[in-house]
Amino acid sequence: MHKNTRTLLTASIAAIVLVAGSFTWYHWHHQRAEAQAVAATAKAYTQAFAKRQYPTMAKQIDTGQLKGTGWHYTKKQLIARNQAVFDRVGASRIKISKLTTTPSAHNTYQLRFTATMKTKVGQLKALHYQAKIVKRNDTWRVRWTPALLFPQMAGKDTVQLTTTKAVRGQIYDRNGQLLAKNGTVLQAGLIPGKLGTGSTRTQNLQKIATAFNVKVSSLETLLNQAWVTADTFVPVKVVTAAPELTGVNYQTVGSRTYPLGAAAAQLIGYVGEATAAYLKKSPTLTAGSDVGKAGLEQTEDTKLRGVDGGAITIGHGDQTTTLLKTNPKNGQDLHLTIDAAKQQKAYTQLGNQAGTVVTMDPKTGALLTLASAPSYDPNKFVNGINQSDYDAYAKDQALPFVSRFTQRYAPGSTFKMLTAGIALANQTITANTTKTISGLKWQKDASWGSYQVTRTVNASSENMTAALVNSDNIWFAQAALQMGQAAYLKGLQPFFKATADLPLAMKPAQISNSGKLDRETLLADTAYGQGQLLLSPIEQAAMYSAIANGGTMQQPTLVQETTGKRISVLPAAAANTVKTALTHVVSDSAGTAHGLALAGHTIAAKTGTAELKKQQDTNGKTNGFLVAMDADHNTYLTVTLIENTGSDSVVTAMKPYLASLY
Incomplete structure (x- = not known):
């Protein structure tokens, strides 16, 4: 062959190979770009499906082909249909896996993916979806059919949800008496x-x-x-x-019923039908579900309510396909430490006065009563309270819905027992320390300006026991000043650091707004339970248990089989000395709690009247307190608060209740 001819042939072959290679590269690149576009459509569709964002999902659908045998939708109807079906079953936590797209014909791909989801009646597993992805006006779109609702669906098939309600757990007192009953x-x-x-x-x-x-x-x-x-x-x-x-x-x-009615309303609470807000918050709920709306019914709702069972079925005319069927899981019963008889008696003795009675077994922390008044009848709320009854409660300025046992108050003179215990512990005083005080008002020096500490008994000479019997503010203010801020705070902090693990909403106790006692007048006021002290009656019971227990503070419990922490906060000698002194508050004829005296029983007690006024020497509201404990066998410790009264009225109101504890 001629040399020029061979050269031309070689060049021609090279050109053919180049053209063929260019065509192959172009075809590969085109297929790759196409596959990526299809995959992007599939991903966008399934992500929107998983998030239940149906308008976004609809953007990936071929809306020009929303029809088939027995069905025909507009884009708007398609969105509404998806929303209705998945709302009905309570679909949530939808997870997508095994997402694939494979060519199946010209301008057509096969979409496959697996979905799992949680529903109102349980977990739906491994739903295997498939559909076509087609090219529509140079874009790739999912060809939607009813099988993209559930794979078993076609045409006019419907989705049905039936529920089998779980039995709500009941609430019992320590003796097996029902407090919340089915x-x-x-x-x-x-x-x-x-x-x-x-x-x-x-x-x-x-x-x-x-x-x-x-x-x-x-x-x-x-x-x-x-x-x-x-x-x-x-x-x-x-x-x-x-x-x-x-x-x-x-x-x-x-219906849920509450045998103690108003006597335990703030503690137990009540149930009611789940509103739209509840249904939105918890997809497992269905219309007609009862949920806790106050008290323990609310805080322990998940445990008490259990989990409803039921079935999700697809209706194909006269035939059905069951997607999921589950049995209900009944709620757990709640066994409380509360004693129903004592709770009723405590509430009765409050006599509808605004107040609370907290009773605790100081040895174990078991709360025996958490009574609050005024109150309301929880039975009226279960099946829908009428407007006039609700308005009467809502407009009651005495606030019957408030759980006063969890509200914070200045504890008044009951707090002097802790001041005494701390002062004994750090040797600021002894049981025999005597202070000579003149008059009913006192201030450290002129730097206090017009501010003075006042007392009600003009006793010239008092030891610690006499100061507790007379409830002498000046005596304890002087003891705190002698002790100093640092020593007093060091003694107080263990009482305030410990917190109870209770299913109740309660703010922590505070020594002062800042946590410090950086003014002499604030230090003095705190020593006798005023200043900026804030404690709930439950927290008071826990703190004062250290006096009952020989220096060990017992945290309270409300649910049986739970254990409250025990913390050593005072030397036993100091706590026992204070406890003995408190028995004189009852046994001595001049004692502020002498009215509690019961033949054959030794009671240790301390009264308190917390003043609520903005300026000294002016009139203001007062809250009366009483702390009482069994000094013989340590079987109870009770804290009573009655608002807008003095401690004398509290002693009178609570004597029958204390007598019932023996």
Whole structure:
């Protein structure tokens, strides 16, 4: 072959190879770009699906082909359909795995992915989805079908959710008496078609409103609900009697009941039907679910409520496919340390005065009573309280919904027992230390300006016991000043660092706003329970248990089988010396708690009257306190607060209660 011919042939072959290579590279690059675009569409779709962001998901769908055998949607309807189905089953925590896209035909890919999700009736596992991804106007879009709701669905198939309610755990006292009970109540309801018309209807509604103590306007609101028909039973309220009234019928319904009623309302609380806000917050709830709305019913709701069972089914006309079926897990019972009989007695003795009675076994920390008054009837709330009853509670300036046993107060003179214990412990005083004081007012020096410490008994010479018997503010103010801020704070801090592990919302106790006692007047005031001290009655009981227990502070418990921390905060000798002195507050005729004296029993006690006023020598509200403990066998320690009164009234009110503790 001629040399020029060979050269030309070689060049031609090279050109052919170059063109072929360019075509192969272009085809590979095109396929790669196409695959990446398809994968991006698949990822965007499944991410939106997992997050339940259906408008975003719809942007990845071929909205020009939203129809098939037995179904046809607009884009808006598609979004609503997804929202409705997954709302119905309570879909949450959707996780996507095994996402793949593979070519299946010209401009068509096969999308596959697996999804798991949590529902109202349990975990749905391994749902294997598949669909086509097609090219639509130079973009890749998912060809949607009902199988992308659930793989088992087609056409006009429907999704149904049925629930089997878990039995709510009950709440018991220490002796097995029910405090929150699953029972039945009698419910009154209207039958609209039997009320009559015109003036007859008006008269019947008025009679019903009077009989049930509700407003006619409230009855009309119930009757105007969208679901009401002529033969519908329209619930009005829970009743104890069933008077015969035209247009009224009665039925027995399951209901949570509270045997102690108002006597334990703030502690136990109540349940009610889950509102839209509850349903949104907890996807496992369904319409009609009961949830705790106050007290322990609320704080322990998850344990008490348990987990509903049920089934998710797909309806194919007369046939069904079960996606998931679970059995309910009943709630756990709650066994409290509370003694129902003591709780009722304590509440009764408060006599609807604003106050609280906290009773504790100081040896174990078991809380025996947590009574608060005034109160409310939790039974009225379970099936929907009527507006007039609710308004009466809500407008009550005595605040019946407040749990006074968790609220913080200045403890007044009851706190002197701790000041005495600390002063004995650091040897600022002895049991025999005597102070000579003149008059009912005292100040350290002129640097205090017009501020003075006052007392009610003009005793010229007192030792520690006499100062406790007379509740002498000046004596304890002087002891604290002699001790000094550093020593007093060092003694107080162990009492305030410890906290109880209780299922109750409660702010921590405070020594002062800053935690310091950096002014002499604040140091003096704190020594006798005023200043900026704030303690809840529960915290007081815990702190004062150190006097009952020979220097060991016992943290309280409310749930049986739990253990409260025990902390040594005072030397036994100091605590026992104070406890002995407190018995004189009851046994001595001049003692502020002498009215508690019970034949055959030795009671250690301390009263207190905390003043709530902005300026000295002016009138203001006072809170009366009483701390009492069994000095013979250490079986109880009780802290009582009654607002807007003095300690004398508290002693009078609580003597029958203390007598019942023996």
